[in-house]
Structures are given as structure tokens and as C-alpha cells.
Amino acid sequence: MKFKALLAKPFASYISAKIRKEMMRAVEDQGAIWQDLIKTGKKTEFGSEHGFNAISTYEEYKQAVPIRDYEQYRPYIDKIKQGKHNVLWKGQPIYLAKTSGTTSGVKYIPISKDSISNHIDTARNALLCYMAETGNTAFADGKLIFLSGSPELERIGDIPTGRLSGIVNHHVPKYLRTNQLPSYETNCIDDWETKLSKIVDETINQDMTLISGIPPWMQMYFDELIARSGKKVGELFKNLSVLVHGGVNFEPYKAKLLDSIGRPMHTVETFPASEGFFAFQDTQTQEGLLLNTNSGIFFEFVPAGEIFSENPTRLSLKDVKVGENYALIVNSNAGMWAYNIGDTVKFVSTNPYRLVVTGRTKHFISAFGEHVIGEEVEHSLMSIAAQENIRIIEFTVAPRVQTDGELPYHEWFVEFENAPADITAFAKKVDDAMRKKNIYYDDLLTGNILQTLKIRPIKKNGFIEYMKSIGRLGGQNKVPRLSNDRKIADGLAPFL
Known part of the structure; x- marks a missing residue:
């Protein structure tokens, strides 16, 4: 040694x-x-x-x-x-x-x-x-x-x-x-x-x-x-x-x-x-x-669904519960007071206090009230990919509201290492997984307000080229998993 x-x-x-x-x-x-x-x-x-x-x-x-x-x-x-x-x-x-x-x-x-x-x-x-x-x-x-x-x-x-x-x-x-x-x-x-x-x-x-x-x-x-x-x-x-x-x-x-x-x-x-x-x-x-x-750092936790409310519930560590999704609020000896850092977390244990990061407060899709978060899209795609022996390189999701007469839907932009033989069947399985993860999303499909999600394959290195095109390649920059607008989706159009 x-x-x-x-x-x-x-x-x-x-x-x-x-x-x-x-x-x-x-x-x-x-x-x-x-x-x-x-x-x-x-x-x-x-x-x-x-x-x-x-x-x-x-x-x-x-x-x-x-x-x-x-x-x-x-x-x-x-x-x-x-x-x-x-x-x-x-x-x-x-x-x-x-x-x-x-x-x-x-x-x-x-x-x-x-x-x-x-x-x-x-x-x-x-x-x-x-x-x-x-x-x-x-x-x-x-x-x-x-x-x-x-x-x-x-x-x-x-x-x-x-x-x-x-x-x-x-x-x-x-x-x-x-x-x-x-x-x-x-x-x-x-x-x-x-x-x-x-x-x-x-x-x-x-x-x-x-x-x-x-x-x-x-x-x-x-x-x-x-x-x-x-x-x-x-x-x-x-x-x-x-x-x-x-x-x-x-x-x-x-x-x-x-x-x-x-x-x-x-x-x-x-x-x-x-x-x-x-x-x-x-x-x-x-x-x-x-x-x-x-x-x-003194931590506070706000139930994720309340973070944009006028008077959200604010909890200290002793009151958090396992399995709840919280927006993370910090008070620190750098002088940040009740500061919303924009991340959401979920405790998997309170003895000791261990958590997982579930997404971003501003990175979600709720174009129709579904409030889909990063953890849900990641689990839905990756679990099906693992079952099908499909490798995912990168992905992001956005709502498609304007659809020329058909029902709106969630549009998934995915760069595959090995694409599924039947992309439609693969998308259906991912959609079923999403419905199990988010009851609001399931309700919208059941009520014929949304149609099932659609996957748009991105070409090899497409996400890298996209990040390069917007001047954000490298360092600590990363592609948001999902967004409530079409900015990233439209930027990816040349790389389909």
C-alpha cells in the first residue's frame, strides 16, 4: 500500500x-x-x-x-x-x-x-x-x-x-x-x-x-x-x-x-x-x-404542488415524510434566506435522513393540469428501455398543444444507442408506464383530452449538436428532462 x-x-x-x-x-x-x-x-x-x-x-x-x-x-x-x-x-x-x-x-x-x-x-x-x-x-x-x-x-x-x-x-x-x-x-x-x-x-x-x-x-x-x-x-x-x-x-x-x-x-x-x-x-x-x-445550511421543505402558492406549507426536517415530493429551500451561512434552489427531492429514509433528487420545480409539464415531473418521465422511459434491452443516450419531453385538429400529446425526443424495432409499440409501453406513475396524466387520456405520447428519434450526437448550437456544450450544462413550452423541442427540430 x-x-x-x-x-x-x-x-x-x-x-x-x-x-x-x-x-x-x-x-x-x-x-x-x-x-x-x-x-x-x-x-x-x-x-x-x-x-x-x-x-x-x-x-x-x-x-x-x-x-x-x-x-x-x-x-x-x-x-x-x-x-x-x-x-x-x-x-x-x-x-x-x-x-x-x-x-x-x-x-x-x-x-x-x-x-x-x-x-x-x-x-x-x-x-x-x-x-x-x-x-x-x-x-x-x-x-x-x-x-x-x-x-x-x-x-x-x-x-x-x-x-x-x-x-x-x-x-x-x-x-x-x-x-x-x-x-x-x-x-x-x-x-x-x-x-x-x-x-x-x-x-x-x-x-x-x-x-x-x-x-x-x-x-x-x-x-x-x-x-x-x-x-x-x-x-x-x-x-x-x-x-x-x-x-x-x-x-x-x-x-x-x-x-x-x-x-x-x-x-x-x-x-x-x-x-x-x-x-x-x-x-x-x-x-x-x-x-x-x-x-x-438550514433546510426547509415545501410540498412540491404548493411551491408556487402564495402561502405554501413550510416544513423543517423533523416534519418531513418518506415518499413525499418536496421543493428544497435553503438558508445558509452564505446569506441565502428561504431561497428556492429549484430542485425537488423525496426522502427514502428518515432514520437517517436520505433522499433522492426528483426533478426541478420549473422543469415540468402541466399544459393540461397533469404536472408531470422529471422522476416520472425518467422512470417510465428507463424501466421500459431496460425491459426491451434498449439503450438511451439522452432525451427530453415537451407538450404538443397545437396539433392541426387531432388531440394534443406529450412529445418525447429520444436519442437511442439502439432503437427499438417497433417505435410505436415501444412508445405505447412507455405511455402505459407514465399512466401508472401519474394519475392526472392517466385521467387526461381516459377523458380523451390527451392522446398517447409520441416518440421522435434524434440522430446520433443530436443532443450534443443541439447544445453546441446554443453555446452550452460542456462544463456543468445539461439538457432539461422536460419543459412546459416548446423552446427546446423546436430547437431540436434540425436534429430529428
Whole structure:
């Protein structure tokens, strides 16, 4: 066993044991974090405006601080960008994480001196829990790749600003720097295709032991490696032992990724965002991601169907139930207060608190009141694909309302690796699965308001070409699984 792997063993055991203890006091930790947030928030402009000095209970907090999205936070963010101190949190942020919003354009999310450890330590803890459980520490001595955005940062006023993955890149521990690929220069390349080619140049002959990134861009990396070498990824990298992934649901990509590797592989799922690192897979044996309940974030949960209501129900951790779909609301030591991050989650366990990400609050179809969510379309398509031995590369769904006299329907744009012999019969099975998952959708078909869904096959690499055409190829960009309008559907027309 080499030096880093040897040192990792006791540290992994220590951190894993610490996390196991925190699992048992999650509700108490959340209460303590809320108290600390309010105490610091009293000294800010936001706290003054919302009467933090008079708040002593969570119920009072809910009355004083409404749920907001980025557009409603923009005036505060603008003040921070102009150099004002003590706006949302004490002092100024140490970074602004720049992210592309689906409705707000570019968003700037503050990261404070207090909150940066949430991003760094949680990524570390996910790997340490994996090490402690599996005993696999050997990968720490090989080469590690993090498919990320550029680490080059610009400045807005005095605040360094860039993509979250680029910001985090500056905080990779020194003991891992010698293991990390690609090079800083390659990581700074903006054009994804040029960058990917250079990444392959730098890694194809290395002893890669861990690969991390969002699944669609990991697959592009694998495809390029296979095209260059004529070998499976697992044959190229004989000591590759773990994939770390996040950003999108892994299931639609899992089969093809593992086929590209050519052998079974441990995976570790994470749930990071610019607003915080919310959860991570702490075990290989249980479903779901462990909620990060002791890391500077106080979580609230709103029943998903109420998120756009004027006075939605707001629950703290102690009141959530297994199987319910919730919009995730965060209050953090970066100064985000009752902030709607746009993700929906469902708890699979409350002892400990483990959840799965089910979709986006703004990514749904409800053109006729059906409110279809990402989890439902993913399950319906992937379950039938698995039964039929069909491989799916990528897909998205949109409503077709204008139909020249026929009943409207949901239109599914699917890129197949191997298309079904009978696309109509395949679509019927997917439709039946959807009807079982969503009773409102079933009612609309029963009542002859909708007709069954239709699948439009997309040509090979069509989704990649589409993302390239809109300037969003690579990095952390991904295709929404579904939308309530035709913008993406119409953009895909040239790639049918």
C-alpha cells in the first residue's frame, strides 16, 4: 500500500464515524444551525429589513421571511456586486459563483468565508465514507480527474467570480495536486471540444483511478478515449475503481457508461450546487443520499404542488415524510434566506435522513393540469428501455398543444444507442408506464383530452449538436428532462 492510501485509512475511519454520529442528531443540529444563522443575520441589511431581532422561533421566521427565487434576490446581489458590505451575510462574500439560470440568465451566488468549507469538506467526506466502507483507499495514489469548468476567475469589484467547479478547483488539497488531471492550462480552455481533446491527450496514458463529472460529459470523455485507443476505458485504465457523479440523475446514463468501461464499477453520487453541497452518497448498500445536516445550511421543505402558492406549507426536517415530493429551500451561512434552489427531492429514509433528487420545480409539464415531473418521465422511459434491452443516450419531453385538429400529446425526443424495432409499440409501453406513475396524466387520456405520447428519434450526437448550437456544450450544462413550452423541442427540430 502506498503512502497516501495508507494515510487515508485512519482519516477515513475517523470522518466516517463522525458522520455516523451526526446522522443520529440531525434534527438537533438543524436547530442549532438555525439559531446561529439568525444570530449572524441580525447584523446584516437583510436581517434588519426582516426584523431578525424580534425572531425567536422558526414559526416567527416563516412569517417574517418569505420564500424567494433568484429574481427576488437580485437587488441584494446587485448591492454586493457594487461593493456593499453586510448585505446578506457579514462582510463580503469571498467568491461569487457564476451559474446559468434557465429563467434568470446569469446568476451570481455568494460564497462566504463561513460557507466555503461546506463545498470543500463535503466532497472530501463523500470519498472518505466510500473509503471507510469499502476499504478501497488505493485510488488515492493514482491519477484523479475532475471534469470541471475553467478555474480562471474574473473579478466583480473586489470579489473573485467564476463557475463553482472552477472555484473549488482552487481549494483542492496540496497533497492531491500531484495526482490531479488535467493540467491547469487545459482546464482553462473555454471551448469544450478543444478542451476534451487536450484532456484525452493528457490522460490516455496515465494511471487513472478516479473520474468525476456530470454523466453526459463523462460519456463524451469515454467516447473520445475509445475512439482514440480502440479499447474499453477499463482496459485503458486498469486501476480505475470509482466514478463520482452529480448534477443529473445517473440512471439514464449508467448502462452506457459502464458498458464503455467494460466492467463493474463503484459509483459515488453527490448533490452539489452553487448554493451549497446538500447531500452525498454515504454508503454503497442503501438507496439515497445522506442530507448534509451539519454544514451551515438550514433546510426547509415545501410540498412540491404548493411551491408556487402564495402561502405554501413550510416544513423543517423533523416534519418531513418518506415518499413525499418536496421543493428544497435553503438558508445558509452564505446569506441565502428561504431561497428556492429549484430542485425537488423525496426522502427514502428518515432514520437517517436520505433522499433522492426528483426533478426541478420549473422543469415540468402541466399544459393540461397533469404536472408531470422529471422522476416520472425518467422512470417510465428507463424501466421500459431496460425491459426491451434498449439503450438511451439522452432525451427530453415537451407538450404538443397545437396539433392541426387531432388531440394534443406529450412529445418525447429520444436519442437511442439502439432503437427499438417497433417505435410505436415501444412508445405505447412507455405511455402505459407514465399512466401508472401519474394519475392526472392517466385521467387526461381516459377523458380523451390527451392522446398517447409520441416518440421522435434524434440522430446520433443530436443532443450534443443541439447544445453546441446554443453555446452550452460542456462544463456543468445539461439538457432539461422536460419543459412546459416548446423552446427546446423546436430547437431540436434540425436534429430529428
